[in-house]
Amino acid sequence: MLRNLTVALALSTLLTTTALAQPVKIGLTGPFTGGSASMGVSMRDGVKLAVGEINKAGGIMGRQIQLVERDDEAKNEVGVQIAQELINKEQVVATLGFINTGVALASQRFYQEAEIPVLNNVATGTAIATQFKSPNYIFRTSANDQIQSAMIASEAVKRQGFKAPAILADSTNYGQLGREDLTKALALSNIKPVAEEKFNIGDTDMTAQLLRAKQAGADVILTYAIGPELAQIANGMAKLGWKVPMIGSWTLSMATFIDNAGANGEGAMMPQTFIQTGNTAKRKGFIEAYQAAYKVDRIPSPVSAAQGYDSVFLLKAAIEQAKSTDGAKIRAALENLQTKVDGVVTVYDHPYTATDHEAISGNIPVFGVVKGGRVVVAHEDDIAGDKAVRVKPKN
Amino acid sequence: MQILAQLIASGIAVGMIYGVIAFGYQLTFATSKTLNFGQGEALMLGSLVGLTVVSFTGYWIMLPIVLAFGLVQGAVVERLGVRQAIRTKSEAGWIMATIALGIIFKNLAENIWGRDALKFPSPLPEAPLSFMGVNVLPMEVVIVFGALAMMLLVEVFNRRSIYGKAVVATANDRDAAGLMGINTSLVITFSYSLSSMTAAFAGVLVAPVTLTGAAMGGALGLKAFAVAIIGGLSSGMGVVVGGLILGITETLTGYYISTGYKDVPGLVLLLLVLSFKPSGLFGSATIKKV
Numbered sequence: 001m002l003r004n005l006t007v008a009l010a011l012s013t014l015l016t017t018t019a020l021a022q023p024v025k026i027g028l029t030g031p032f033t034g035g036s037a038s039m040g041v042s043m044r045d046g047v048k049l050a051v052g053e054i055n056k057a058g059g060i061m062g063r064q065i066q067l068v069e070r071d072d073e074a075k076n077e078v079g080v081q082i083a084q085e086l087i088n089k090e091q092v093v094a095t096l097g098f099i100n101t102g103v104a105l106a107s108q109r110f111y112q113e114a115e116i117p118v119l120n121n122v123a124t125g126t127a128i129a130t131q132f133k134s135p136n137y138i139f140r141t142s143a144n145d146q147i148q149s150a151m152i153a154s155e156a157v158k159r160q161g162f163k164a165p166a167i168l169a170d171s172t173n174y175g176q177l178g179r180e181d182l183t184k185a186l187a188l189s190n191i192k193p194v195a196e197e198k199f200n201i202g203d204t205d206m207t208a209q210l211l212r213a214k215q216a217g218a219d220v221i222l223t224y225a226i227g228p229e230l231a232q233i234a235n236g237m238a239k240l241g242w243k244v245p246m247i248g249s250w251t252l253s254m255a256t257f258i259d260n261a262g263a264n265g266e267g268a269m270m271p272q273t274f275i276q277t278g279n280t281a282k283r284k285g286f287i288e289a290y291q292a293a294y295k296v297d298r299i300p301s302p303v304s305a306a307q308g309y310d311s312v313f314l315l316k317a318a319i320e321q322a323k324s325t326d327g328a329k330i331r332a333a334l335e336n337l338q339t340k341v342d343g344v345v346t347v348y349d350h351p352y353t354a355t356d357h358e359a360i361s362g363n364i365p366v367f368g369v370v371k372g373g374r375v376v377v378a379h380e381d382d383i384a385g386d387k388a389v390r391v392k393p394k395n
Numbered sequence: 396m397q398i399l400a401q402l403i404a405s406g407i408a409v410g411m412i413y414g415v416i417a418f419g420y421q422l423t424f425a426t427s428k429t430l431n432f433g434q435g436e437a438l439m440l441g442s443l444v445g446l447t448v449v450s451f452t453g454y455w456i457m458l459p460i461v462l463a464f465g466l467v468q469g470a471v472v473e474r475l476g477v478r479q480a481i482r483t484k485s486e487a488g489w490i491m492a493t494i495a496l497g498i499i500f501k502n503l504a505e506n507i508w509g510r511d512a513l514k515f516p517s518p519l520p521e522a523p524l525s526f527m528g529v530n531v532l533p534m535e536v537v538i539v540f541g542a543l544a545m546m547l548l549v550e551v552f553n554r555r556s557i558y559g560k561a562v563v564a565t566a567n568d569r570d571a572a573g574l575m576g577i578n579t580s581l582v583i584t585f586s587y588s589l590s591s592m593t594a595a596f597a598g599v600l601v602a603p604v605t606l607t608g609a610a611m612g613g614a615l616g617l618k619a620f621a622v623a624i625i626g627g628l629s630s631g632m633g634v635v636v637g638g639l640i641l642g643i644t645e646t647l648t649g650y651y652i653s654t655g656y657k658d659v660p661g662l663v664l665l666l667l668v669l670s671f672k673p674s675g676l677f678g679s680a681t682i683k684k685v
Binding site: 033034035037038171197198199200201202204205207208209211212215227228231232238239240241255256259260262 | 398401402405408409412505509510511512513514521522523525530531532601604605606608610611613614615645646647648649650653654655657658
């Protein structure tokens with residue numbers, strides 16, 4: 001009898017320990033193939049780098065992190081399928097990812113219903129973090145379009161003194177919602193764009209758009225589009241022998257813009273939460289680890305890699321604070337995070353509240369500029385001294 | 396005035412790109428009354444193969460290699476997708492088969508070259524030339540004249556050489572040509588080869604201006620199809636003019652009306668042509684005896 005009891009006891013202890021040692025399953029989704037793959041792959045690699053570091057140091061609460069990676073191909077319907085698979089079949093604790101605003105908006109609904117937190121680490125659509133009312137399970141670690149368009153407008157009008165901006169945006173949701181945000185931001189400085197032009201994905205000739213902007217007397221071009229078409233704009237300007245500065249959303253840092261525009265793309269400026277310069281020890285370490293792990297010199301999309309990396313540590317801190325992998329408890333912990341998370345983008349000190357799910361505030365991104373085929377800091381004094389690490393102001 | 400001239404110059408360059416792809420549709424339609432709906436993908440494959448080869452050989456030696464690749468690729472499409480449909484006199488089989496092959500080629504290209512847009516090195520300087528205030532890229536001039544030269548060569552081949560005459564004979568009356576001892580199924584294979592060859596050539600011609608990548612075929616192939624319908628599928632001349640019409644309307648509408656409605660007039664024209672002259676502006680109406 002006593003013997004049986006001991007066996008049972010031993011067995012149950014064994015069961016509990018195995019339960020504890022089970023890995024923490026985290027979903028990871030983004031476009032790893034397709035037009036936005038450079039962002040998706042950099043984000044994924046940043047996440048994997050962080051997970052590798054955490055697992056090596058013993059994991060979360062003694063449990064290893066196990067990533068479940070899925071390629072959403074930047075397609076809304078694939079994103080929805082993946083969301084259902086990760087929630088129902090894989091039973092993930094939380095999901096990191098999303099590059100494309102459309103995919104994020106279509107997929108997040110399922111996580112919200114299943115009460116599983118999402119850390120949206122790249123997509124910038126303004127609606128993403130406010131799609132649901134509290135309790136909202138969607139958090140973000142990227143600079144949203146409202147922040148970016150305000151920065152673009154103030155850089156062009158206030159800092160550089162341009163008076164006649166023309167907006168060139170593609171016809172997707174990304175481009176058109178960005179164009180609206182931009183016009184609103186410009187209106188705050190009482191400036192109306194002299195031209196607002198549109199083009200389709202895959203358009204190869206920008207003559208009409210550029211001539212309209214030129215005839216309207218534009219002195220700067222503000223863009224909301226993605227890499228290949230942005231390159232066609234820069235190349236089209238060179239063809240017409242007309243050169244005005246290009247300032248636009250963070251996609252001007254995409255490799256498909258920089259490589260395809262070549263010399264014509266030099267000088268283009270865009271808001272960046274992270275630029276590949278090791279100006280702090282933390283950033284230097286991150287860049288070197290990334291370069292060593294993936295054998296590259298230039299990170300394809302440094303912003304995506306850094307935001308992806310940081311999102312893992314935010315989630316880790318929340319799970320440890322919640323002492324649980326229960327979705328509702330992780331959400332509550334994220335909304336009231338007690339530990340400061342020292343990330344590569346910023347130091348996250350109470351990044352979220354119940355109503356504010358944006359970790360990045362308007363003061364954090366700085367302007368990058370394309371120089372020698374790379375994105376470097378546009379204004380060195382932006383990151384000088386104590387401004388090297390820019391922190392979100394206390395709520 | 397200068398702006399108008401600039402818009403027309405850019406429109407001609409874009410239109411010629413459409414025209415040269417549409418020319419490929421016309422080639423196969425003439426002999427077999429079938430089309431390769433994967434024409435855009437043939438263009439994309441040609442330009443990506445060119446991109447790989449160009450780094451070893453330079454631009455001009457790459458051209459014959461790409462042309463040879465196009466010939467083979469076209470023959471593959473015909474053998475796998477079209478021949479069965481023609482043999483069984485299937486009305487729609489070849490449509491599905493060529494679309495399916497197009498998708499397969501696109502996926503293949505995505506796996507080999509990735510899905511990003513890639514830069515194709517330009518064999519000519521990228522600084523624009525200026526003619527009386529109108530700027531054009533040297534490569535755009537090459538596109539216009541290269542496309543015209545290629546179409547001219549194909550036409551001369553068809554009219555002068557004995558093989559070309561077999562093609563024309565098959566185009567005129569396939570059954571009669573067969574009775575005269577012409578191997579008409581070989582002629583049809585050949586016309587597919589020729590069609591993919593022109594597409595592959597167009598691919599390496601336009602890639603320095605348009606960028607290349609697995610996705611480049613889709614939009615261009617569709618525009619070229621509209622051009623083929625506007626110009627008429629039975630006329631080589633028609634597709635050139637159709638291409639120019641579409642290209643110039645696009646840039647003019649973009650500038651004078653709105654860049655948001657750039658594509659609309661071309662599509663309206665397409666609908667008008669389909670309603671009033673279904674065989675195309677330059678097409679000859681054929682009576683189909685049943």
